[in-house]
Amino acid sequence: xxxxKAGAPFIAGALVPAAVLAGAxxxxxxxxxxxxxxxxxxxxxxxxxxxPIEPGLxxxxxxxxxxxxxxxxxxxxxxxxxxxITIFLSPMDVHMNRIPVDGRVTRIEYREGKFLPAYKSEAxxxxxxxxxxxxxxxxxxxxxxxxVLARRIVCRVVEGQTLARGERIGLMKFGSRMDVFxxxxxxxxxxxGEQVVAGETALARLPPRPGA
Numbered sequence: 605x606x607x608x609k610a611g612a613p614f615i616a617g618a619l620v621p622a623a624v625l626a627g628a629x630x631x632x633x634x635x636x637x638x639x640x641x642x643x644x645x646x647x648x649x650x651x652x653x654x655x656p657i658e659p660g661l662x663x664x665x666x667x668x669x670x671x672x673x674x675x676x677x678x679x680x681x682x683x684x685x686x687x688x689i690t691i692f693l694s695p696m697d698v699h700m701n702r703i704p705v706d707g708r709v710t711r712i713e714y715r716e717g718k719f720l721p722a723y724k725s726e727a728x729x730x731x732x733x734x735x736x737x738x739x740x741x742x743x744x745x746x747x748x749x750x751x752v753l754a755r756r757i758v759c760r761v762v763e764g765q766t767l768a769r770g771e772r773i774g775l776m777k778f779g780s781r782m783d784v785f786x787x788x789x790x791x792x793x794x795x796x797g798e799q800v801v802a803g804e805t806a807l808a809r810l811p812p813r814p815g816a
Contacts, residue, residue, distance in 0.1 A: 611648025615641050650700045653803035655770035660811040662704045663770055664800040665746055666782040668693040673794045680728040682745055685788040689807045692781050699775045702803045704784055706769045707739035709761050733757045747783040748776055770803035
C-alpha cells in the first residue's frame with residue numbers, strides 16, 4: 605500500500621513527537637501521537653485500482669457515498685444542461701482523486717469559498733477547484749470541493765494535459781466532496797446511497813456520439 609507524499613508532513617509531525625516522548629518515557633502521550641501518525645498514514649493511503657476498459661464508461665473520481673445522481677441543479681452547475689453525480693468522502697475513505705474519463709484538460713478554475721459540511725447543499729458555496737476535460741469533443745467537469753475538515757485542495761494536473769480514464773489528479777485533505785458534471789445525454793448508472801470506489805465503479809455511460 606502506497607502512502608501519498610502529501611501525507612509526509614502530517615505523519616512526521618506526529619511520529620517525531622511520539623519518538624521523543626517515548627525516549628522520555630512519557631508512554632501515554634507517545635502512544636497518542638503514534639496513533640495519530642497511524643491515522644494520517646491510513647488517510648493518505650493510495651491503493652492501485654483496476655480501471656475498467658469498456659468504452660463509454662465514466663468511473664468514479666473518488667471513494668465515498670453517492671448523494672446526488674441525476675439532472676444537475678442549474679443554480680450550482682456550469683451553464684447549460686448537465687447530469688450530475690456527487691460523492692461525499694468521509695475522513696475514513698481513500699482521498700486520492702481520479703479523472704472519470706479520458707481526455708484533455710482544457711480549463712482549471714479555483715474558487716475561494718466557505719468551509720461548510722460537504723454533505724449539505726450549502727456546500728455549493730464552499731472553496732472548490734474545477735477541472736474541465738474535453739472528452740472526444742464533449743466537456744466533462746470535475747469539482748473538488750472542501751468540507752468542514754478539508755482545508756486544502758491538491759490538484760496535480762495542468763491545462764493542456766492529456767489524461768487516461770482513472771488517472772490520479774490530486775486529493776483533498778480530511779473529508780470532502782466531488783461533483784461530476786456530464787453531458788445531458790449521459791446514462792446515469794449510480795444510485796443515491798451507493799458506496800463507490802475511485803477508478804473502478806462505473807457512475808455513468810457516455811457512448812460515442814453518432815458520427816463523432
